[in-house]
Amino acid sequence: MDKLPPNDAEIFIHVRVIIGMILGLSLARMINGLTRFIQHPAGYKTDLVHMTWAAYVLVSIPHFWWFEFNLRHMEHWNFGIYAYLLTYAALFAAISALLFPDQINEYKGYSDYFVSRRRWFYGLLILLKLADVGDTLLKGTEYYASLGDAYDAQQVILIVAALAGCFIRARAYHIVFAAFAVFDLLGWIAATYFLPT
Secondary structure: OOOOOOOHHHHHHHHHHHHHHHHHHHHHHHHHHHHHHHHOOOOOOOOHHHHHHHHHHHHHHHHHHHHHHHHHHOOOOOHHHHHHHHHHHHHHHHHHHHHOOOOOOOOOOHHHHHHHHHHHHHHHHHHHHHHHHHHHHHOOHHHHHHOHHHHHHHHHHHHHHHHHHOOOOOHHHHHHHHHHHHHHHHHHHHHHHHOOO
16 A cells, blocks of 8 residues: 655654754753753853853744744755755754763853854854744745844844954954844844734
8 A cells, every 4th residue: 555645744743753853952951051051150160152142042942943844834845955954953963062062171261262262153143043044035035024123234244254354363252243233133033923014
């Protein structure tokens, strides 16, 4: 007896489960990393830039999981789309692991660690933003257009600022950029989900 191929709804559920597993690991990494400061206050000193980016990623992970629900409208699935979405989710796992490595003994603290690894961090942030654009397009041109020019501006500003951050060592730049990214993300979430349209 021939089996029927899975329908789009079944594929969507399958993809969401696997993405959820990856994001769950990412979120666990962030929470474990943040609780180190409570568990070992003398051993781990907080750093404003590092903690602000940690807050950004901590909010970004569940936000990503929420807006991926819009994939339910996709009519045609294939392995390429599946692999793309898994890669996008894996970028969150990578950036979480980069923010909270297993140990930082060879560095003076998280400030020194972030400065020395900032090109890797900003490189992953750029990949996340580019992956987000691709993911948004996967949901259809109508969905992409519904986000308006603010979405395009947001992506361009964050990508250019991250690229600049790879080469700028001034601490003030990284503080302002991280704070801007957090407020921008929170503002986007508030405007999208909480403010009347």
